[in-house]
Amino acid sequence: METMLGPVIQTPMKAQKNDEIDLHELGLVVRRHWKWIVGITLLCILASIFMLLWSRPVFRSNGGLYLGDIHDRNLASQDNFSRALDQGSMSGGIESQMAVLKSRDLVVQAIKETGLNAQVEAAGSSDNLRNWHWKLSGKDIRLYKPRQDALVAIYADLHNPMLAGSPLSVRFASKGHYQVFAGKTLLGSGMMGQPFTVPNQLSMNLQGYDKGFVPAPGSTYKLSIQPAYSYYQTLIRNDALQVYTPKKENGEGSTSKANVIYVGFKSTQPYQASAFVNQLMADYLAQSLRWKTEEASAKGDFAKQQLEKVRQSLVLADQKLAAYKQKTGIIEAPENAKVMISSAADYQKQATEARMKLNALNNIERQIAAGHIDSYQLNMADSRVLDELSGSLAKSEATLAQLRETQTDASPLVAEQKAVSQRLQQSIAALIANERQMASQTLADLQDRIGRTDAAMKQLPRSEMEIIALTRNAEVLGKLYVFLMQKQEESALSKASTVSQNHILEEAIIPDQTISPKASFLLGTGVFAGLFLSITSIFAYHFLSRRVQTSHQARRMLNGAPTYAALPHLPGKQSGNNPLFLVEAPQSTGAESLRVLRSNIYHTLQGRLGQIIMITSAVPGDGKTTLATNLSHALALDGKKVLLLDLDLRTSARDRSKFPRSHVGAGELLCGITQWRNAVQRVMNGSFSYISPILETDMSPAEILSHEKVDRIFDEIRREFDYIVLDTPAFPTVSDSIILAPRADLMLSVLRIGHTPRQEWAEHQEGLTGLVLLRGVVINCGEIMKTHMYGLNTRRDGSRSATRLLQRAG
DSSP: OOOOOOOOBOOOSSOOOTTOOOHHHHHHHHHHTHHHHHHHHHHHHHHHHHHHHHSOOEEEEEEEEEEHHHHHHHHHOTTOHHHHHGGGSTTSOHHHHHHHHTOHHHHHHHHHHHTTTEEEEETTOOOOOOHHHHHHTTSOGGGGSOOTTOEEEEEEEESOGGGTTOOEEEEEOGGGEEEEEETTEEEEEEETTSEEEETTTEEEEEEESSTTOOOOTTOEEEEEEOOHHHHHHHHHHTTOEEEEOOBOTTSOBOOGGGOEEEEEEEESOHHHHHHHHHHHHHHHHHHHHHHHHHHHHHHHHHHHHHHHHHHHHHHHHHHHHHHHHHHHOOOSOOHHHHHHHHHHHHHHHHHHHHHHHHHHHHHHHHHHHTTOOOHHHHGGGOOHHHHHHHHHHHHHHHHHHHHHHHSOTTSHHHHHHHHHHHHHHHHHHHHHHHHHHHHHHHHHHHHHHHHHHHHHHTTSOHHHHHHHHHHHHHHHHHHHHHHHHHHHHHHHHHHHTTTTSEEEEEOOOOOOSEEESOHHHHHHHHHHHHHHHHHHHHHHHHHHOSBOOSHHHHHTTSTTOOEEEEESOOOOGGGTOOOOHHHHOTTSHHHHHHHHHHHHHHHHHTTOSSEEEEEEESSTTSSHHHHHHHHHHHHHHTTOOEEEEEOOTTOOOOOGGGSOOOSOOHHHHHTTSSOHHHHOEEETTTTEEEEOOOOOSSSOHHHHHTSTHHHHHHHHHHHHOSEEEEEOOOTTTSSHHHHHGGGOSEEEEEEETTTSBHHHHHHHHHHTTTOOSEEEEEEETOOOOGGGGTTTTOOOSSOOOHHHHHHHHO
């Protein structure tokens, strides 16, 4: 007999909560299902590889703009913030220019001019190149170069929403004439290189990518057009169009002092991407020049209107003064009169300037009343505070326009920005009213001074009055003329300065490197997704499953019953594979666990002989039959005389390859048809006996087991054998175990991890609570600690390892 391996493993008498989270338990769950984790992760990685190869490569083309107008205006007038911002016009701040470059009208114009929203393909060809094409070509950008027979549809737009996304076809006749069909319906006829318009349907200008190319008669092309505005919304929503400033060394965006902005565009067609960026920058410069010219013209309108009148009046005044001097011989006015004449001229000049400002303020006030503020008129007001407010308003309006491209007016961000713009408009309106009042007061003061000067001159001698009046008129008109000439020159200089201040710094080139898909990102995402999905599903199954999932979880459900052993995988009776661990794998963890179980049984039964050990479980398939067979074999190997009595009379599917065949069994024995000695089949030189569960009667097994003669049969068997192992049906599935329990000395319940339902196990435990006998639990498929494997699987004699035998047994 082997030495005792230790006392029975005890569990706490009070069960713990089933929903308690144990990190060690979760680790065991992950380790148990590692194959599932690896499999799901590999599937996700394969899906990522497929996406990587099947997705379309994306290129980004970049171009740069230098905004010299901002720099020049800051140098020319550092004390006037308005001329740096310039009322939010095209010569405004960097932020305003970035908003203008992404404005709807400007981008839509560039889209139409490059044909970005129209796709024209020759029949039988496709431009949907995948990443694997790009990889196999050696990343040759010429793969994307338009073919010689390629066409482009510029200024394309749809006016009929029903045609959006619909496949159209273009059929060519001779000399570039073509017909456009929607299915079989003819929409219209056109000519290469000329505008084509179908009222309320579509418009475009079809051209060859190579100048001069004309498709051969009979050629057919597939045409697909997306509304330009819808295409613009898609670009903004997908962040395909990017406008940004240069990056500093620390990675932050530069300030507006750099006066450089870049335009980037992401597309699956690199040639189209570079053409679009260059066209957008060219349209921006043209728009900038046009707006600035209009601004300069607006500034000189008043001066231009008054200049001709003043010039004619000045010529007439000079003629009258010259004629008077020739007639009278008086050369000039007295000195005191000259002082008054000079003062009157200065007052008249200031009054004219005040009228110009008042005129601009009146125009602005009318615009405000009409609900519109013209930034060009604001410059005429010549107010620093007004310039700052108008610049802020321009930025606010640009931000509001950008928000409205992606959000509705009900959005909180849009509502907040609208409120900011309204507050700025109210501030501007109040400031304009105040400035107009001040300008009116200034003009009134100047006119009062002019009146007092005229009154003083009338007090001079009559002989000097005429020369004084003529000299005064000439002096005043002369200064007015010089003042208006200066204003006109400023307007002309402003127009001239628009020619060369803003220009393209870097033209967009055809990109030869992709920005997506990124292999590292996709593969990393695949690994993360695989681990996340597999582990999440395992934990979800663990916490939501009806079955006991781990040994830790099982021990919390034992209600104080001791654990006699935690065995590796023991197949259920349905598997038809009941390995004998101590014979087939004597060095395995399964064999060692059976030795621990045997020692714990010795310790519990205190070495008494004739003891009955009953094996049961909560549901069929928990491995109790395999356990009963291995336990009987382990006891027999230790020199004990053992009888394995299979009382699962409802089934008889035991693997008979390990036992001799018999025509009688436990059913006939318990019914009194035969004696127990006739039903016994002896194995291992008589130390291990076995009675099969054959039952050939219509009687219920419960009725058979309840008969009084069963007690006499067990008494006889006790006297003959050291240990009797009863393999009984699952309880509470059937009541056989409860009927046999009073006749047993020790009951072992098998709990199989991943198989035994929690509810059934709870009912099993509750149903056995009132029984007066020793009870214990054997955990099937339990986690065996590494310390239990000390000395195992270290043989070097070339024999098969226990691990492989366990795998074959499982």
